[in-house]
Amino acid sequence: MPIPQVTLEGIEEVQARNQKRVAALQPGGAAEEAVRDAIVSLHKYAVNITHVGKYEGGGALRAAHRMEVDGLEGQVYIDPGARSPRGKTPPREYGVYENARGGDHAFYDRTVAEEGPPVTAQAQQKIKEAVLYAQ
Numbered sequence: 001m002p003i004p005q006v007t008l009e010g011i012e013e014v015q016a017r018n019q020k021r022v023a024a025l026q027p028g029g030a031a032e033e034a035v036r037d038a039i040v041s042l043h044k045y046a047v048n049i050t051h052v053g054k055y056e057g058g059g060a061l062r063a064a065h066r067m068e069v070d071g072l073e074g075q076v077y078i079d080p081g082a083r084s085p086r087g088k089t090p091p092r093e094y095g096v097y098e099n100a101r102g103g104d105h106a107f108y109d110r111t112v113a114e115e116g117p118p119v120t121a122q123a124q125q126k127i128k129e130a131v132l133y134a135q
Helices: 011-025 030-049 091-100 107-132
Strands: 065-070 073-078
Touching: 011 030, 011 107, 030 065, 030 073, 030 107, 073 091, 091 107
Parallel strands: none
Antiparallel strands: 065 073
């Protein structure tokens, strides 16, 4: 019985595309870029919706928001070292209570609820495109 002959054509191109797909998911690749873009968007949104109080800091809480990206993880938070030039209470302390007031005061809760879904969808789309359409 004759042994069937099998040939593979285009294997180098397939391997090159797979390497690009793997690179897209590594730190420094498209996935990290998507995370960074998402964190920047969430930070901007939180800053924009944070109330500027007329007593404690007059904008210190808004100015205390920070963002951090480390590879495929990121966060938006209140800088623990931020101080108000006018108030005695640091933004990290009264920011917790401001967010807990709820409603339009809940800057982080609102950011997650209002901006989280579209930002997440956009990040997922960027990663999906980088992986599926790697050339």
